Amino acid sequence: xxxxxxxxxxxxxxxxxxxxxxxxxxxxxxxxxxxxxxxxxxxxxxxxxxxxxxxxxxxxxxxxxxxxxxxxxxxxxxxxxxxxxxxxxxxxxxxxxxxxxxxxxxxxxxxx
Amino acid sequence: xxxxxxxxxxxxxxxxxxxxxxxxxxxxxxxxxxxxxxxxxxxxxxxxxxxxxxxxxxxxxxxxxxxxxxxxxxxxxxxxxxxxxxxxxxxxxxxxxxxxxxxxxxxxxxxxxxx
Numbered sequence: 001x002x003x004x005x006x007x008x009x010x011x012x013x014x015x016x017x018x019x020x021x022x023x024x025x026x027x028x029x030x031x032x033x034x035x036x037x038x039x040x041x042x043x044x045x046x047x048x049x050x051x052x053x054x055x056x057x058x059x060x061x062x063x064x065x066x067x068x069x070x071x072x073x074x075x076x077x078x079x080x081x082x083x084x085x086x087x088x089x090x091x092x093x094x095x096x097x098x099x100x101x102x103x104x105x106x107x108x109x110x111x112x
Numbered sequence: 113x114x115x116x117x118x119x120x121x122x123x124x125x126x127x128x129x130x131x132x133x134x135x136x137x138x139x140x141x142x143x144x145x146x147x148x149x150x151x152x153x154x155x156x157x158x159x160x161x162x163x164x165x166x167x168x169x170x171x172x173x174x175x176x177x178x179x180x181x182x183x184x185x186x187x188x189x190x191x192x193x194x195x196x197x198x199x200x201x202x203x204x205x206x207x208x209x210x211x212x213x214x215x216x217x218x219x220x221x222x223x224x225x226x227x
Contacts, residue, residue: 040220
């Protein structure tokens with residue numbers, strides 16, 4: 001079982017460039033999330049979605065955009081990359097009524 | 113702001129010994145879930161154990177158990193018979209509210225296991 005799959009695993013961006021972090025899950029979970037993990041700071045919620053067509057901001061949404069056109073996919077878009085967006089990004093999913101979240105392997109992004 | 117606090121940035125334990133990782137949190141809700149996640153060097157986030165706040169009995173999963181003190185808003189993790197594979201970063205987390213399963217994480221405790 002694939003679970004939650006994120007691509008790419010690593011990426012280096014130049015300041016001002018754009019990119020999309022891909023996330024897909026094959027568990028038919030209706031809830032999906034994007035977190036970022038900075039050194040010594042734990043994980044912070046960027047955006048989340050409770051179903052296709054529904055997204056909402058988390059704790060640190062500035063500089064990011066998301067969409068949820070299907071149950072399976074929840075891409076995260078960085079429009080104008082900044083050094084402050086250097087981080088490890090995790091996508092996760094869970095099923096309504098079950099609190100366990102399943103995480104992808106993470107994407108290490110460096111903005112230079 | 114709703115917070116989760118892990119006051120021990122690093123801990124060390126001898127193999128086969130017991131170690132306790134501390135966590136405190138704040139919340140205004142009466143029913144919620146609490147979690148401990150393990151993050152080994154592979155970066156994968158792995159659920160270790162979870163506790164529902166209205167359940168008085170402390171959760172256990174094999175060598176992992178919690179000491180949940182609801183009034184004190186304390187949720188510590190005890191690892192018994194520590195193994196080398198337990199070495200990892202451990203994150204405490206609580207539900208963020210709104211029935212969406214979003215999580216609020218602490219800053220983590222890095223556990224080293226000495227042979």
